[in-house]
Amino acid sequence: MAILTADVPLELAGKRLDQVLVEIFPDYSRNKLQTWVKAGRVTVDSEQLKAKDRLVGGEELILDAEAEEVTEYLAENIPLDIIYEDEDILIVNKPAGFVVHPGAGNWSGTLQNALLFHLPDAVTIPRSGIVHRIDKDTSGLLMVAKTLAAHHSLVEQLQAREIHREYLAITIGRMTGGGTLNEPIGRHPTERMKFAVRDNGKPAVTHYRVLERFLRNTLLQVKLETGRTHQIRVHMAHLRLPLVGDPMYSGRFQMPKDCGQELEKVLRSFKRQALHAEKLGLIHPRTGEYCEWQLPVPPDMQELLTALRANDTLDHS
Template identity: 45%
Template sequence: MITQDDNTVAEPNGSEYDKAEVDSPTKHIELSYQVLDKDVGTRLDKMASLAFDGFSRVQLQGYINDGSLLVNQATQKPKYAVRQGDVLSLLAAFEDHSNDLPENITLDIVYEDDHVIIINKPAGMVVHPGAGNRTGTLVNALLYHYPDNAHLPRAGLVHRIDKDTTGLLVVAKTKSAQLELTNQLKDKSVYRHYQCIVSGTPADILRHALIDAPIGRHSTQRTKMAVKDSGKPAVTHIVRATALSDTHSLLDVRLETGRTHQIRVHLSHKGFPLVGDKVYGSPTKKGTLTTEQRQAIQDFPRQALHAHTLGFIHPATGDAVEFFAPLPSDIVALIHVFNN
């Protein structure tokens, strides 16, 4: 599988996501092909696409790059010109998404090339099918729009965010890109910035600009996470805090790790719960809120959390790339209520 600190695709390292998911069963393929006279001089990636049915050239390039597709039991580059008698052998594992239904669900694509897709996920969309959420998920949409991704673990997902959190996700289109991005998550070279609205003032909040507190499964409420000594290391940086009223602030938060529900757990633990968080929130603190502001806070239907910036090293070009998604309309509207 893959990772992100309880929120990635291998053994999730978790950014912000709901972990009611089931792993798809893994299938193994073992194929071989011996190069004929007529094939001599053909590029390896093209030869593989001709020899092995059911795989795209991009998928096979990924298998070549990660060593799953060998020539005479040795690795070669995709541009290698095959020779007479060469034996191409493909030994790989891929997830079977046959039980996951492709669905024509519109995706907000921020960027796409042959290797990665950057998606701006809406509120209410579960990332991966699981108990109670077999349809309507991001994976269902990916399987429809990108059928080649059915051969990748988690349909190419590299990390996840909660159902009711909005914002940016990167999805790999090849196995090699997925592996590279997963490794970047592990070594913390991927950076993720979130914006959220919380109960608390900047002066109080910024006293906890660095939150270094381990997170693990709640001892009695198994669907929740909690700060606990036996948990996994978790580090959150509060980069900026802007007052919206004398009771609430807009924060810019950077994840160093990505444990399940990390931002929500850390901020609630310090006494600054997110607006709309039904799991880790608490009643609005008393202050000089107007009736309209208090009502807007009470009526906000989800945690006010948005993944607005995502940066990483492009797995194919080696260039540093950065993507941005503006705040969604519901959070913008809530801020507008505070500003009136």
């Protein structure tokens, strides 16, 4: 428990209480601060106000804060492929097959378990500092906050759609050109493990650009504006161009026409969706500077691309 006090600066006059709290106590999220206001853990000149009440400046704020252990998961000594690390953030390269959060069937051996070992203080940060997630069988860049202030900053950037995220994806089917898909995504009406484009879903915006076309496939660069669960996989399936290796959204595996022996071998051994989080950009929580990282194509996707290119040169007559 911690009792925090502060005087409201005059430049914040006219702002709502919850807005002022975010400015003065940046280590805590807006949702957490609003919860504490409702619970009576915030006083303004010894009075309890509502989150929407506006302040005039000069009031004394007292916040009865709590440092919570937000996870009970075990720390595990699992190696991490760290791309960048400083006192505020950690950027990791998550390999395909590595689960991000513990859950049904995967209560250990996850990225979160690894972070709790690498960063013991992460026990007091929501989700051990993991700000966003990528699917188990998607590879690539993931950002982690090492402090509450950094977590708050990165979450706000995500909500404001200021985080730059680009992916490489290989589709089943030949795409004629790029575009933008602005279709809401929600839980599938009958298959609860899946998601689908639905009128009552949450807003989801995906930008895509053709990088390379093959006989029966397309290499795309995909930029996320929002970050819904399975967003790229669902949107590509909605276009009837599902990702290679994605049994959840591509249906029963079928070998494409005009497929040579080498490509057939590679396709049969490719056991995950062909999706790689290639690029990640953000405003650094402490310095305010824009930072960006980029990863090369992982070996399994590179092998698939090589086989697709080689197959295009074969005589299919």
